[in-house]
Amino acid sequence: MRRPLVILVLGAALGLLAAAAMYWSMTAHHRAWLREEQPELAWLRAEFKVAPEDFARISALHQAYLPQCAELCQRIASCEARIRTLLDQADHLTPEIEALLLEAAQTRVECQKNMLEHFFQVSRAMPPEQGRRYLAWVKEKTFRMDHEPGPPGEASHGHQGHH
Amino acid sequence: MDCMNHESSHGPDANLDPLLRYWRVDDPLPPGFNRAVWRRIVAQAAPSPVSPVEAVRLWLDRWLARPAWSIGCALVLVSAGLLAGYWQATSQTARWDRLMASRYVHSVDPYAQAVSAP
Numbered sequence: 001m002r003r004p005l006v007i008l009v010l011g012a013a014l015g016l017l018a019a020a021a022m023y024w025s026m027t028a029h030h031r032a033w034l035r036e037e038q039p040e041l042a043w044l045r046a047e048f049k050v051a052p053e054d055f056a057r058i059s060a061l062h063q064a065y066l067p068q069c070a071e072l073c074q075r076i077a078s079c080e081a082r083i084r085t086l087l088d089q090a091d092h093l094t095p096e097i098e099a100l101l102l103e104a105a106q107t108r109v110e111c112q113k114n115m116l117e118h119f120f121q122v123s124r125a126m127p128p129e130q131g132r133r134y135l136a137w138v139k140e141k142t143f144r145m146d147h148e149p150g151p152p153g154e155a156s157h158g159h160q161g162h163h
Numbered sequence: 164m165d166c167m168n169h170e171s172s173h174g175p176d177a178n179l180d181p182l183l184r185y186w187r188v189d190d191p192l193p194p195g196f197n198r199a200v201w202r203r204i205v206a207q208a209a210p211s212p213v214s215p216v217e218a219v220r221l222w223l224d225r226w227l228a229r230p231a232w233s234i235g236c237a238l239v240l241v242s243a244g245l246l247a248g249y250w251q252a253t254s255q256t257a258r259w260d261r262l263m264a265s266r267y268v269h270s271v272d273p274y275a276q277a278v279s280a281p
Contacts, residue, residue: 004227011237015244022248023255030259040270043263065271072273111273118271141264142272 038062048130057125065118072111079104115142 033042041062045055083100090097119138123131213221227233269275 004230004233005223007230007233007237008227008240011233011240014237015240015242018241018244019248019251022245023252026249026252027255027259030256033263034259038270040263040267043260044267047260047264062270069271069273076273108274115271115273138268138271141268142275 048126048134050126050130054125054127058122061118061121061125065114068114072107072114075107076104076111079107112143 029046033039033046036042038059041055041059044050044058050058079100083097083104086094086097086100119135119142122138123135125131126134227236
């Protein structure tokens with residue numbers, strides 16, 4: 001009884017150890033990304049198989065784009081807040097509301113132009129096949145007709161490092 | 164028992180057999196002797212109640228009597244551990260991938276940022 005029980009307990013302990021080792025080794029890359037300053041860029045590098053020299057260029061493009069993106073974000077938020085305030089008080093379409101709606105539309109066009117420009121630059125920095133895949137993916141994620149955000153759990157990460 | 168061992172090691176004693184054949188017990192049996200004997204036989208034959216722990220121990224004894232079984236069970240446990248680790252890591256990395264993709268989209272999409280702004 002004693003020896004088989006020892007083997008069984010040893011098997012259970014080895015099983016736990018095997019589970020931990022498998023988890024540890026398979027998540028090593030992801031855990032390394034999470035320790036980086038911009039884990040989303042580390043993810044991009046791995047997902048689209050970006051070579052180190054291309055990644056340096058993509059990182060530079062990303063860093064250059066972030067201030068423009070943050071500024072547009074501020075303008076959109078401010079514009080929408082003003083529209084909301086006016087709409088709360090208005091009972092008909094005023095020239096102010098009309099002007100703000102126009103400004104919001106212009107900001108939207110500027111935002112989309114900037115984004116597209118950035119996406120094309122990033123895709124050109126990738127190998128052609130991956131660049132096409134990146135463009136298809138990012139356009140699908142960002143050019144929604146209603147600009148609805150993703151699930152709340154995912155949407156709460158967007159502002160880190162921006163404002 | 165000692166006698167049996169002695170007999171089996173040296174063979175039957177030729178003088179002992181006739182003596183045993185003529186051996187008679189004249190004393191009567193005490194009253195209730197037969198009943199007492201049967202009562203003891205029944206008491207011995209009745210199975211004693213086994214506790215659940217003991218039952219498990221007996222079951223394990225039977226299953227693990229051969230080392231091959233216990234080694235097989237240990238291998239199954241190690242394989243289960245590997246599979247559990249693999250499954251857990253796969254689902255966790257998929258979760259992280261979705262999170263990173265969402266973070267990237269939010270970092271490049273001012274509208275997503277404006278919508279999620281407090």
